[in-house]
Structures are given as C-alpha cells and as structure tokens.
Amino acid sequence: MNASVIIFYILSAFILGAALLAVTARKIFRSAIFLLFTLIGTAALFFWMGVEFVAAVQIIIYVGGIVVLIIFSIFLTQKSGDEMPKPLRKRSLFSILALVFGFAFAYQLIYEHEFGQIVHKSFDVKVTEIGTQMLSTKEYGFVLPFEVVSILLLASMIGCIVIAMKIKPTEEREIQ
Numbered sequence: 001m002n003a004s005v006i007i008f009y010i011l012s013a014f015i016l017g018a019a020l021l022a023v024t025a026r027k028i029f030r031s032a033i034f035l036l037f038t039l040i041g042t043a044a045l046f047f048w049m050g051v052e053f054v055a056a057v058q059i060i061i062y063v064g065g066i067v068v069l070i071i072f073s074i075f076l077t078q079k080s081g082d083e084m085p086k087p088l089r090k091r092s093l094f095s096i097l098a099l100v101f102g103f104a105f106a107y108q109l110i111y112e113h114e115f116g117q118i119v120h121k122s123f124d125v126k127v128t129e130i131g132t133q134m135l136s137t138k139e140y141g142f143v144l145p146f147e148v149v150s151i152l153l154l155a156s157m158i159g160c161i162v163i164a165m166k167i168k169p170t171e172e173r174e175i176q
Contacts, residue, residue, distance in 0.1 A: 015041035032067060040059070040063055
C-alpha cells in the first residue's frame with residue numbers, strides 16, 4: 001500500500017464521517033457545520049486527484065455559497081440552538097431501506113464494470129476551454145444546466161426570505 005492509497009482512505013474516511021455526523025446531528029447548526037466539513041473534504045479529494053479548477057469551484061460555490069446560505073437561513077429562522085425532534089420509526093426504517101438499496105445498487109454497478117484497467121491520464125484542460133464549454137449552446141454545451149442552477153439558487157434565496165418574514169403571533173394580533 002503506497003502513500004497515495006493511504007491519502008485516499010484518509011480523505012474518504014473524513015468525508016464519510018463528516019457526512020454521517022451531518023445526517024445524525026440533533027442540532028441543525030451542527031448539521032450545517034458537518035456539511036461544511038464534508039464539502040471541504042470533497043474539495044480536498046479533488047485537489048488530490050489533480051483537478052484544481054473543480055476543487056476551487058467546489059470551495060467557492062458550495063462551501064462559500066451554499067453552506068453560507070444554509071447557515072444564514074438557519075439564523076434567520078431563529079432555530080439555530082433548538083434540537084431537532086427524533087425522526088419517526090417509519091421514516092428511520094425507510095431511510096435504512098434506502099441506504100441498503102443504494103449500497104446494493106452501487107455494488108452492482110461496480111461489480112458489473114471492470115475497473116482494473118485504469119488509465120492514468122493527466123487532466124490537461126485549460127480554464128478558457130472550460131469557460132467556453134460552459135457557455136456553449138452547441139452539442140456538449142452547459143449553458144442550460146448553468147441557467148437551471150442559477151434559477152435554483154434564486155428560488156432558494158426567495159425561500160429563505162419567505163421563511164425569515166414569517167409573521168409572529170403577537171404581530172398577527174396587532175394587524176387584525
């Protein structure tokens with residue numbers, strides 16, 4: 001076992017541990033922080049693979065944008081210190097079944113395909129080529145998914161504002 005494999009296992013264990021803590025944490029703010037660690041670990045995995053541009057985008061968009069938006073919405077709803085209720089047994093059972101089926105599906109996909117002949121190619125793509133591809137409307141262009149993601153971010157920001165502007169019961173009585 002060489003150092004590259006050890007680094008991969010360390011990063012994978014960090015990502016899986018942080019993701020597990022993000023899902024099982026009882027306080028919503030702690031879940032958001034563990035999500036932050038999961039995304040940083042994923043960016044570290046991209047750096048390890050030699051895809052610096054994707055790692056930088058991971059940090060800028062997900063760590064710097066999405067997680068900050070989630071934390072901002074948590075603080076706007078004033079529920080950051082409250083513990084989340086325990087999930088119902090029915091939902092826990094469904095989650096466990098979904099997990100088992102997900103692992104079985106992933107195992108089947110890995111088992112069907114041969115990964116023994118991995119070709120070690122370096123990622124020699126320039127940032128200008130990535131930008132041209134993202135804004136292209138041709139066959140392999142990404143302008144439509146780029147716009148869909150921007151609409152999704154706009155919808156999530158509007159949702160945060162609507163949640164934050166919830167009328168409190170004392171203000172409701174004064175309005176009537």
